Structures are given as structure tokens and as C-alpha cells.
Amino acid sequence: SQQGEEDPQALSIQEGENATMNCSYKTSINNLQWYRQNSGRGLVHLILIRSNEREKHSGRLRVTLDTSKKSSSLLITASRAADTASYFCATASALNTGTASKLTFGTGTRLQVTL
Amino acid sequence: KAGVTQTPRYLIKTRGQQVTLSCSPISGHRSVSWYQQTPGQGLQFLFEYFSETQRNKGNFPGRFSGRQFSNSRSEMNVSTLELGDSALYLCASVPLAGVGNEQFFGPGTRLTVL
Numbered sequence: 642s643q644q645g646e647e648d649p650q651a652l653s654i655q656e657g658e659n660a661t662m663n664c665s666y667k668t669s670i671n672n673l674q675w676y677r678q679n680s681g682r683g684l685v686h687l688i689l690i691r692s693n694e695r696e697k698h699s700g701r702l703r704v705t706l707d708t709s710k711k712s713s714s715l716l717i718t719a720s721r722a723a724d725t726a727s728y729f730c731a732t733a734s735a736l737n738t739g740t741a742s743k744l745t746f747g748t749g750t751r752l753q754v755t756l
Numbered sequence: 757k758a759g760v761t762q763t764p765r766y767l768i769k770t771r772g773q774q775v776t777l778s779c780s781p782i783s784g785h786r787s788v789s790w791y792q793q794t795p796g797q798g799l800q801f802l803f804e805y806f807s808e809t810q811r812n813k814g815n816f817p818g819r820f821s822g823r824q825f826s827n828s829r830s831e832m833n834v835s836t837l838e839l840g841d842s843a844l845y846l847c848a849s850v851p852l853a854g855v856g857n858e859q860f861f862g863p864g865t866r867l868t869v870l
Contacts, residue, residue, distance in 0.1 A: 674858065681793075681844055683760075683861040729799065743789065743812050744859065746799035 645747035647730060653753040660717040662750040664730035665710075671733045673706055673713050674744065678727045687715075687728075720754045727751050758783065760849050760862035768868045774835040777865045781828050781849030787811075788830040789859065790822060793844040802845075805830050834867075842869045 645666035676684040731744040790802040801814040805824035822832040848859035
């Protein structure tokens with residue numbers, strides 16, 4: 642089963658607007674990652690934030706992490722039509738010591754950016 | 757560097773058959789993980805291989821198995837296919853051992869079970 646939930650499930654905005662997606666998770670984490678998926682294709686890594694970080698930026702992306710609330714948000718500023726995709730948060734559990742790669746994904750947010 | 761490759765990209769099988777999917781990680785990556793994506797269950801972890809050893813396994817029945825070869829290429833096998841096995845199967849490779857590094861995903865294999 643999914644560890645986390647994302648909201649909204651779907652988001653429709655116009656080009657130039659900002660898009661904010663939220664992710665909640667259930668267990669202690671080592672880090673949280675955001676991925677993007679275009680139309681049922683492979684996932685593309687966007688950004689990783691570690692449990693001891695509160696905010697991280699990468700280009701037009703801003704991620705925040707609140708471990709006390711077990712939640713994260715992804716902000717995409719000045720959205721473009723090319724940002725249309727599904728966005729997933731994924732957590733690496735703090736219990737997975739020695740295990741490199743198990744990620745637990747959220748339910749995803751479908752973002753539609755219109756011209 | 758070439759990305760993660762998965763073959764075949766599309767596959768149609770009937771119930772009861774078995775299927776083998778292949779994943780070649782990025783050169784130099786030694787860890788490969790497999791995920792199943794369905795509309796109902798979302799993205800779920802299947803298993804992870806590192807240096808030919810399974811290090812972690814998700815909550816899937818024994819019909820799902822995998823292996824990794826000495827060149828880090830990995831295969832997963834699903835026996836006695838069921839309709840519910842229809843999904844996008846994604847493989848990911850990781851450059852470094854250690855918890856929670858960025859993963860590089862392949863394009864996936866779309867399996868349809870009729």
C-alpha cells in the first residue's frame with residue numbers, strides 16, 4: 642500500500658501561475674524525493690530533501706519538509722505547458738539502514754498547465 | 757552515458773502464462789529496483805538487487821521473482837499471470853549504495869494480461 646497521500650489529486654492552472662502540491666507520509670524518513678512522470682512513462686527525479694533540511698530550491702522548484710507534521714510541499718513557480726505531468730513524492734524510510742533503494746511513493750498529483 | 761533500458765516496452769500475455777522482463781541499469785550502477793504501477797494501487801516496490809543479491813522485497817506473492825546478473829542487468833519474472841498483473845513495470849538504478857539516493861528510472865514495460 643502507499644505510504645503517503647498527495648493533494649490535490651489533480652490541479653489545473655494557467656501558464657505563468659504557481660503550482661503547489663502537498664505530500665503526507667506516515668513513518669520516519671531518511672529523505673523525501675519528488676519525481677515527475679509524463680503520460681505513463683518512466684519517472685524523472687526532480688529534487689531530494691533530507692530529513693534534517695527544511696527547504697530546498699532547484700531552479701523553479703521549491704520543496705519544504707516538515708518532519709513534525711510528516712508533510713512536504715512542492716512549489717513550481719511560473720508554470721509552463723511543458724510542466725504538465727504527474728508528480729509523486731517518495732520517501733526513503735529511516736528504518737531502511739543498509740538498504741539503498743526502497744522508495745515508498747505517494748498517490749501523485751496530476752498537473753495540467755494550459756496556455 | 758546511456759540511461760536505464762527496459763525490454764520489451766510493451767507485452768501482451770494471457771492469464772496463466774509467465775513473463776520475463778529485462779532491465780539494464782546505467783553503466784556503473786550496481787543496484788536495481790523494480791516497481792509496479794497500476795491505477796488502483798499506484799507505485800509499489802517489488803524488490804531490489806545489489807551485487808546479484810536480493811536485498812529487499814515488497815509485499816508481492818511468490819509468483820513475482822527476480823534476479824541480477826554479474827553485469828548488473830536484472831530480470832523479473834511473473835509466473836501464472838493474473839488479470840491484476842496488468843501494469844507498468846518500472847526499473848530503477850542507483851549509482852551509490854546507501855539509503856535513499858536519487859534513482860534513475862527506465863521507460864517501463866507495459867504488461868497487459870488478457
